[in-house]
Amino acid sequence: MKFSDIAGHNDTIQALRGMADAGRIPHAILLSGISGIGKFRLARAFAQYIHCSNHINGDSCGVCPSCLQHQNLNNPDLHFIYPVVKRDGTSVSKDLIEQWKEMLSDWSYMPPEKWNEIIQAGNSQPAIYVNESEDLIARASLSAYQENFKIFLMWLPEKMRPEAANKLLKLIEEPYDDTLFILVSNDDSKVLPTIFSRTQRFRMLPLSSGDICSHLTLNHGISDGIAAAASKIAEGSMGKAEELACHPDEILEFSALFKETMRMAYGLKASRLKSISEHTASMGREKLLRFLAYCGRMVRENFIYNMKLPQISMMTPEEEEFSLKFSPFIHEGNVEKLSEDISKASSDIERNANAKIVMFDLMLLLSQGVRTPKPTRLPI
Numbered sequence: 001m002k003f004s005d006i007a008g009h010n011d012t013i014q015a016l017r018g019m020a021d022a023g024r025i026p027h028a029i030l031l032s033g034i035s036g037i038g039k040f041r042l043a044r045a046f047a048q049y050i051h052c053s054n055h056i057n058g059d060s061c062g063v064c065p066s067c068l069q070h071q072n073l074n075n076p077d078l079h080f081i082y083p084v085v086k087r088d089g090t091s092v093s094k095d096l097i098e099q100w101k102e103m104l105s106d107w108s109y110m111p112p113e114k115w116n117e118i119i120q121a122g123n124s125q126p127a128i129y130v131n132e133s134e135d136l137i138a139r140a141s142l143s144a145y146q147e148n149f150k151i152f153l154m155w156l157p158e159k160m161r162p163e164a165a166n167k168l169l170k171l172i173e174e175p176y177d178d179t180l181f182i183l184v185s186n187d188d189s190k191v192l193p194t195i196f197s198r199t200q201r202f203r204m205l206p207l208s209s210g211d212i213c214s215h216l217t218l219n220h221g222i223s224d225g226i227a228a229a230a231s232k233i234a235e236g237s238m239g240k241a242e243e244l245a246c247h248p249d250e251i252l253e254f255s256a257l258f259k260e261t262m263r264m265a266y267g268l269k270a271s272r273l274k275s276i277s278e279h280t281a282s283m284g285r286e287k288l289l290r291f292l293a294y295c296g297r298m299v300r301e302n303f304i305y306n307m308k309l310p311q312i313s314m315m316t317p318e319e320e321e322f323s324l325k326f327s328p329f330i331h332e333g334n335v336e337k338l339s340e341d342i343s344k345a346s347s348d349i350e351r352n353a354n355a356k357i358v359m360f361d362l363m364l365l366l367s368q369g370v371r372t373p374k375p376t377r378l379p380i
Contacts, residue, residue: 001044001070001108003059007238008211009042012202016046017058025050025149026200028172028181030157032188033204036239040110040155042204043182044070047078047151050180066147073101076145079152081136083126083159085119091131109239110155112186113286123285123352128160133167140171144178157183158190165192172198206236216245229317233297250287254294259322261295265366266329273363281355288355292346299338302330334372341365 003013012031019025031039045060048070052060060067069075080100081093090096099118107114116126136152144150160168172181172195183199185191212231215238216222222230222245234241244251257280264272280288298319305320306327330338345362349355 001041001048002062003042003045003049006038006042006045007215008207009038009204012042012204013045015202016042017049020046020050025180027175027179028183028199030183030185030188030191030196030199030201031204032185032201034206034235034237035186036109036111036234036237036241037204037207038109038238039184039186039204040153041108043153043184044104047153047182050149050151051075051077051147073104075147077147077150079136079139079150081128081132081152081154082115083128083156084132085121085124085126086129091129092135093132094135107239109237109242110184111239111243112156113290116286121286126159128154128157128164130161130163130167133164136168137171140176140179149178149180151180151182154181154183157185157195158187160192160195162192165195169194169198207238208236209234212236212238212241216241220245233319235297250290251294254291255319255322257291258295258298259326261363261366262326262329262370265363265370268367268371273367274360277359277363278356281359285349285352285355288349288359289346292342292349296339296342296346299330299335299342302327303335306330328374329370331374333375334369337372338366338369341369 003017006013016029031043033039048067049055049060051066051070053064053066054061060070062071066075070078080097082096082100084090084093084096093100096119103110103115103118115121119126140150140152142150157165171179175181181199183191183195188196188201188203209228209231212234213224213227216227216230217224220242226245230241230245234244257276261273261276264276280291283291301319302323305323341362345358348358
């Protein structure tokens with residue numbers, strides 16, 4: 001991975017490159033921002049740049065032995081740490097190295113739900129356990145094998161169990177001279193303060209629609225029309241845009257299901273809503289969470305559409321066609337409650353609540369919410 005492979009984030013690239021060129025690399029760096037914007041790709045590119053023996057035009061050369069090892073994910077001084085599900089024979093990252101290589105090869109923008117699918121997490125929540133810290137400390141105590149630095153790339157430090165973070169604290173605070181940590185977080189507010197405060201932090205912003213559209217057309221051969229639609233509704237996430245553009249079937253399924261749900265909710269069709277709740281509950285935890293996220297987005301977008309703010313609307317033409325008639329039912333009198341109800345359902349599902357009960361309860365709440373009359377504005 002080279003800097004030239006990174007879409008956007010030019011300011012962060014320039015800052016990281018400047019630190020490496022000046023020989024003033026902090027011992028611990030935290031890259032944070034929403035999921036899917038290329039944070040881990042940039043971390044990999046930075047690690048390759050540090051190890052590269054022949055920089056060319058401010059980038060790694062891509063052809064020296066170190067660069068080739070980085071590209072093949074087998075540089076002996078590059079170590080990956082990532083959340084796992086603890087099972088018999090699995091408790092640390094290296095136990096799932098083949099699955100990890102599959103993730104980096106096929107889903108380099110790192111959508112967490114794909115990692116959960118690859119490792120067959122089911123209803124379990126992947127985490128970084130104390131065993132990982134013990135293994136990391138052992139590896140850090142060894143000298144770098146062939147490079148000036150051994151680099152530890154940690155994906156999702158917010159998934160560290162407190163005992164794991166506490167065990168790593170001293171090593172991050174007082175690292176070996178040849179040891180660097182690069183932490184990549186989707187939500188740095190959940191990183192333990194003791195770890196967070198000991199890093200140099202770079203907050204990365206969502207990507208522009210232009211950056212996303214160019215990437216999809218140049219790297220995936222996506223047509224301009226599909227790329228433009230995906231970039232419009234991806235909310236700055238390349239990972240989400242790739243999923244939409246390369247695998248549109250799920251978004252079409254969610255769109256049809258959302259439309260039927262809202263029609264049945266407004267019509268108080270209880271038996272059909274019960275069937276929908278059972279169908280969605282059978283999707284499985286991760287897919288159901290994605291559907292709820294889609295519902296939350298559509299409520300928000302319809303409210304924006306109803307407010308006559310098309311310039312900030314992020315919908316496909318098909319979604320916008322439905323919203324022509326539906327958006328008047330999402331207004332200042334119910335948008336907050338609808339959003340809260342969907343968010344609470346998502347939170348309950350994340351905590352492994354009974355999906356059938358959660359979804360049927362949500363259907364009833366949606367029926368109440370979508371039928372709430374628009375507040376009457378008193379004349380001034």
